[in-house]
Amino acid sequence: MVWPVAATTGVDAAPADVVPGAPQRRQAAVTALLAIGLFAVALVARLLGISRTYELFLDEVTYAALTQSVSEGRGVLLHGELFFLHPPGWFVSTGLAFRGQLADERLDQVAMALRPVNAVLGSITVALTVLVLRRLTDRKAIPLLIGVALALDPFLVKFDSRFLLESQAMVLTTGAVLVLARAPRSSQGARRQGIAAGVLMAGAILTKEPYALITALPVAVMALVGAPPGRRVLVPAMVTTVAVYATYLGSLAARDELSLWWTAKTSGFSRLIGVSQETGFNAPGSPSLASRITELVEQFAGTYLLLAAGGVTLGVLVVRGWASARYWSRSTVLLGVRAAEPARVVAVAWAASSYTYVAYAVLLGTLEEQAFYMVVAPTALCLCVIATTRTSASRTSGPNPARAFAVLLTAMVVANGLSWVVLHQRTDDGYAQLRDFLDDEVPDGSRISVTEETAQFTLPDYDVGNWTSLAELRENQVQYVLVAEALVQRGYGSARPGFLADVERIGDPVFEREVPTLGRLVLLDVQGATR
Template sequence: MGLLALVFRSFGVERANDVFIDEVTYAEIAQLVSQGQLPSILGNPFFLHPPGSFVLNGLVIRVLGLEGHPMDLALQLRWVNTVLGTLTVVVCYLLVSRLAGRVSAVVAGVILASDPFVLRMDGRLMIETPAGLAVLSGWLLVLLVLDSTADRRRAWLGVVAGLVFGLAIVTKDMTAAFTLVPLLAAVFWRKTVPMATALRILAGSIVPYAVYLSVVAINGLLPQFIEQKSVGVLRMVGAVQMTGFNTTPKVDLTARLVDMASRFGTSYLLLGLSIVAGAVAAFSPVAIRRVTGLFSLITGFVGVYSVFFGAAEEQFGYCVVIVGLVSTPVAATMVVSWRSRLRGVVGVAAAVITVLSLILGIQARLVVDDGLVRARDYMNAELPESAKVGLTSVTGEFALLPHQGWEVLPSLQSLENGNAQYVLTQDRPLKEGYGFAAPELLHWLENNAQPVFSFTGPTSGDTVLWQLDRTKLDAAVSQGQTIPPVSGGYR
């Protein structure tokens, strides 16, 4: 199972997914951590996410001697998530095997190994991959605790489970909702987890974050920490909308999901099943199944809340898909035990989903989707060193700068003022409101500039380097057609 997962994650690791802004940011932070510094961005302390993944990647940078621009580091560090994602599949197999048997575990393992959405997350330098591994590993340890009859073994396993949960939380704060909340709910739901066991696990989970807070306090940064975390909480509950689909009213989320179904159809099914399967498993007479059901049910509800009210960011679905693959086999096993005549139906459904997941997973790894890297390579190779290039997106800013002659110029006015000769655009982010430039700039470029490089990929759409006609640019600005940017504070 691990070998299958490794093959899927290794193939095309640097070209199957276009560079995402978070990857470049995380790589830059990890580079600072490798030098013994605290996480920061542009010289300011960074506390939006805790440092777990940054410390891990910083150690990899230090041990392997990795160096280079943050975008190049991000591509190299994707291999770390390749390994971690593979381990997640193995842990999922062990969990399902204990909960529902080896046959169900094989099916769940194959689906998770090839799931296209999980593959995309594991194929990028995202903090969800190490966080997800820690969450799933912690729950495996919780099951071992509940199954253990030896008091001393149960006590030590509980502490270790808590520490692993703590590692998840010190990697991504939101995982507290996927670990501690279900654990505490299990204490009151049919006394699934003994109070003493829950408190022991809870105590262990506090340790990693307490160490982190101690470092922050020693460096006199608690005020900045509290300020950033307060904003983070407001973002998570949806009181402040800064990122995600809910920040861009022009984007129809339903239409986007329908459009993406051909790539992530099986993943969306698992997202939906997490709540249903969790509810079924929560009523099991077996304690380890009940606690898994609560894990799935609460994680699914958090995902639903995020979509409709919170920061509807794509990466929030990562843990939901994973837990859906743990709870669905449990629910299916329970349904078959209640209605044996449904065994054939369940078997056919499992086979169909497995085959579809394999097909979509293979498709996801065979696709070439590295438009930004190709654009950079083209500009470095083909443009003169003195060329003035205007960038129009947040990802372009973080992934391509600093570079002599390149700067963020997201409007006709700024392109004229900066004496730009070329402008780089990626149409999907700009059309959906995720860039600095307004979508209207694309229409103007299509009618008034010459494309000298173009690449089309499923993530960013058309990545195009346009050569500007200075006469047309000057005429447009002189006539008041400046097409101001929509974000970023640029003019």
């Protein structure tokens, strides 16, 4: 099948990797300097204040426990049981890299020690995105502005500054996009290109399986309709991805663990499609997405602007490609980009699959904050596609979209830079401050009631329980009660909102801090009322 071309679409400049001779070497040098420079900017933005700017998160200590288990040679275990909710890729790769170095450490300390790994991976993602951008255009300004915006993006920095799955999944996904974003030069080269992309896609899926929806799924659709870079690349990519994941399943079957995997995956799938709403913004009793957007608009203004602009530009490309289709199968017109430019096809396919996944999660599925992490980098590529694309009319008399997008990107850079400065002037490390106080003032083994899950992982040397009524406190002779007021108010804790007021009537605050994530974090001595 001949790939349909959107008749009204043109490109201002050829991709950098097709410029011959000495100019090609200069372009390559410029590209390398951009990527290295923006990697450095992104890394500094993520490493500065990494332990004090972002509060410890429950998922971090869970993943730290799994990584510690691998590091000690015990396998992927959580509380002594095999863990299959997520694939083992992140825990195995990090655990083996730090083999024998994480033993006997508290889980909060492990999570904090491993945060720089995510910072490095997130910074590599920024550099890889810049390399893809340079395959979309030989201009310098737009890749530079997009790269700086991503390097400072407060939403990306937040996730890349915590020990979470997303950083590894996204760096592998972006690597696959970079590999696919060029035309093969020979049949043998096409196979190698496809196999490399397939290994990277499989790595992303073995880190977090929903990433299959923005890697394997769009590549499968592109292979089906014959999209660039062509089936010679896309089919080997899909075969490799399936083969790697099948090898993983074979290893589970050989250890008689496939039934455990199936139970975990069916439960996870029901959550993914929204049949089971246990967590996230759509779960009963949880804060709504709208309320969180409103609450965080000052912090993430640049991110919101990027995602909104990306959604609009993606819609424009869809409509343009649909309207200009020459063949009956309009669905095979991949968003109005030219057949000669696989970088544009791959970039927009990535953006389309990412937005589709998030749109479903918003409307019907389990929607958690990390879903939006998937969209930021592909959105940036989508903006570059339309910023460097001009219709036949605009090439002669209309406005240049690149100038408008340069203004938009400059606004994003300014917003992200201001947000980064404001965020890094605050301290958001309530649990770390609590540990310092406990080490000095509260004897090991003291009985403490906690009202949310994260705190228990920071207190392994104390007798911790979830006692959240006055009767339970007295019955169990609790000595201290720890309450994170903001988490209780948002419904994330196990205590009812009035519990803190009840405890304050019978106890004395011995530790109190006001921090952004936890709100008022207070430890109360209740021994006088429970003994």
